[in-house]
Amino acid sequence: MKKILIIGSSPAGVKAAEEIRKKDKENEISILSVDGFYPYDRNLFADYLSKDVQLSELYCRPEKYYQDNKIDVICDRQITRINFNRCKVFTDAKDQIDYDVLIICDLPLNAFPDIKGKARVGVFGMKKLKDIEGIAKAIDTTDTVSVQTDSFSGLNLAIALAKRGKEVYLILEKNNFLSNIFDDIVIGNIVKQLDEKGIHIVLNERIVEVLGEKDVKAIKLKSQKVIVSQMVIFDVNADLRLLRESGVNFNTRIMVNSDFKTSLDNVYAVDGIATIKDQAADIVFYNKEALDEHGKVVASVVNDESITRSYSLPVESAKYDEFSIFLIGNIIRTEGVSQKRRFVEEKGALREVFLSGDCLVGAVLLNEEKEVDNYLRLIKEKANLIGSDADYFDKVPEVVSQ
The missing domain is CATH 3.50.50.60 (FAD/NAD(P)-binding domain)
Structure with a gap:
């Protein structure tokens, strides 16, 4: 029987707990909140502030789910220290939580910039x-x-x-x-x-x-x-000073490998607190589907299982009335990927597509929301840029290759 401790809130942590529990009903699984709430999805924060969703909709699972699956959620204590050598987390209640496997989704403090006035109310x-x-x-x-x-x-x-x-x-x-x-x-x-x-x-x-x-x-x-x-x-990450002298490698984020394992064999980090070593992407997606995959990968390692990794098509968006930006799929400018684009300045509208050979792999759309479903379909089908789409871009012969 293993003691699994998850620190912080993330769909990734909840998914890891869910998958570990499926494999073993006896493991002790605990989730230690860093701010007094049950696990939540921060992707919904903007919708909550605009009053498009209720507070209850932010939570990854209802409380009963954790009770039914024997997952202990701890909301009334704060982390004061982590002893990575002894595998113990100490709290402000003067107690300690032992672990065999530690999964870090977040830590208690914000890494605010070192400027005057950062502690002011507001x-x-x-x-x-x-x-x-x-x-x-x-x-x-x-x-x-x-x-x-x-x-x-x-x-x-x-x-x-x-x-x-x-x-x-x-x-x-x-x-x-x-x-x-x-x-x-x-x-x-x-x-x-x-x-x-x-x-x-x-x-x-x-x-x-x-x-x-x-x-x-x-x-x-x-x-x-x-x-x-x-x-x-x-928009700051977690303060990582709790990790000093831990043996965990970090800079502004915790360094992990493709299995989300840190430099310590029994410690993992997921969500925005982690970064994959040698990751070249300037744009990283943390939508719920991507975070669920983080959790599945960690659980597969903990469970000593081999899984087929299924990466959902990443989509990032921002929308306000008629204004919209959509980022779909692979939009990283790397060798072997070419781009076609057309910008209609008077309409403030942009379409840029990313091609691997003739295969469509990504798209950036500005004020082209009506085209989102079409490009989602084309990218999922790994379609060639043919027909009306090719004609559209050929009106402005601008191709950039790297």
Whole structure:
């Protein structure tokens, strides 16, 4: 019998617990919350803030599921220390939890930037439900929000806040999730479209100070520009200082192999806290289907099973009224992958397709939501770019190969 301990909330952790339990009914499985909630799916945070889903819909499983499957969910204790040599997790209740296998989905603290004012009231992270609940409680008395991000999750959060009638400043550093996908002309068009909707993208900047006394009043950027804000949200990862002197290799994320195993044989890391060593992708998807696959892979290793890995077609999207961005499939610019694109500036519409040979493997769509189902089908069928699609791109003969 093994003792399996899962730290933090993620569909990946829940899926791992589910698959381990299927194989062995006797293993002790515990999930230790880092913020006092049952496991949740952070992909739904933006929908929750825009009031499109209820709090109960964020949870991966109802409480009864864990009871029926003898999975102990611990929400009333906080981690204070992990002894990786003795395989023990210590908590603020002065107790310890032993483990044979440790799966890390998250850790308790946010790795906020080291700037003045980061502890002011009104500063939040955006990857823990505790932070999202804090945002939800404060939003009605907030007029302007600044969000510093480098992900589509941050854009979706900004859209959710704009839907609630808030003025939003989206702070992006020089190398950001938009510049990884679009050229400067397209980014300029996106900036204009979102500005009209109350989302002001500030490019090539970062927050260097949060101003105010006790509460947030404004932010100062590296250019020394000051923007009035009553709330500041940082798209930050977990603080990894608990892993110091652990033997676990990490930088800003925990380094794992393709099985999500860390540098310690009995410790795994999944979801956004982990990064696969030598992973070349600038764009990584953390949708629920991808996270479920993380959990299945870890469970297969723990269960000493061989599985056929089934990777779902990754889709990332952001939508606000008629404005939309969809990223579908493999959109990484690597050797052997070519692109065709067409941008209609007056409509703010872009289609870019990614081809391996003549086979369609990915697509980027800006304000082309009507084409999403078509490209999903073509990519799933590994179709050639033929017929009307080829004719469409041939109107503007722009092919880029690397």
